[in-house]
Amino acid sequence: MHSQATADPVPLLSARALAFSRNEEPIFGPIDFSLHAGEVVLIEGDNGSGKTTLLKVLSGLLLPSSGTIELHGEALTMSRLSQQVALMGHLPGLKADLTALENLEFSIGVFGLRAGNTPMLALASLGLQGYEHVAVRLLSAGQKKRVALARLLLVPAALWLLDEPYANLDKEGIDLVNRLLEAHARRGGAALITSHGAYAFTSGSPRRLPLRPAA
């Protein structure tokens, strides 16, 4: 990994004329944007404007109908994208019968581990001390969200795609997400987040990317 200064002229992620249609019906786009290391961008749009779909396209779960996605200036392939990108969707992606720690260990096995972090440290930094060995089934929706956020801290991806990261979180949890995003940006990472409420991102003013339903 080369170090990424905030002034890096090559964007971490850039999309050109990106559009997605499902069954001939346009969902979003075409849109153009770029995301540099150290940036947090808020995707704004009404329900049904394709925010979630955009994140799925950028993560590689869906193939765009047209347009290109470049990562560090190179066209993406499945394997290149996945090491650089972490997606947190509506579903937490946790097994209910496993403990928080076991879920994180599974993620590390599949995605790898960021230098200088451990599952215990990540859970502690999200305020889940004492819940490491509790089955996820017994956690509240907000606590599950925190476990999913702990996974982001552990995997080596530089680009975070977060779908509604503030949902189910209390005031304290929202502040926590903001602190995580700021720390991630300072480390040279970047994040694209969707949210209904701009109220959520209290500190600073993130760049906004408006998304309208395709005509």
Add this chain to the structure above:
Amino acid sequence: MRYGTLGSACAALIRRDLLLTWRRRGDALNPALFALMVVALFPLALGPEPNQLMQIAAGIVFVAILLASLLALDALFRSDYEDGTLEQIVLSPHPLPVLLACRIGAHWLTTAVPLILVAPLLAEMLHLPSTVMPVLMLALAIATPLLSLLGAVCVALTVGMRRSGMLLALLVLPLYVPVLIFAAGACNAAQAGLPFLAPLLLLGAGLALALVLVPLACAAALRISIS
């Protein structure tokens, strides 16, 4: 910064599945209990004549095991799909077919191996001659992985639909027919004192083919299902 290797990903996936089965070890016995009950129905319906049951014993054992593995199939990708883990697995930097092969392998270990272990009891209940028992066990050892693999393709295709249980059965059963014919055929041939190697070899050939093709087909089907 340490990226996960393919080996660590496969190990993590198998460890996770075995751990999940252990957490719900009561459920893991259900397919074997189901097969036991199906087999118990036949003496009740046909009468307890050992000679009559002996003639159809191998066939009944295979049908019972086939139905039990059909019922266990839904657990293969459904829960991963519903809790979002499947998205994470698809997004992993490793070849999806290899990961899915591990997933199917773990499914075979946790659902089919209990069925193989209970098979001698099933055969004994139907008075299958003990000389046929080794052939039955060998046929099961080859046939059950094949059943898991064929079923996996159909589950991958239907996992995105709600209430796909009946559709899944309609898709899977025709694919199971050749397996049933060759596996039960080998046992019947052995029981009649005829050569039984050819059907077993054909089953083995089918298994080799499925081992290579099914993970690829599953990967393609799952990508469609989650889109």
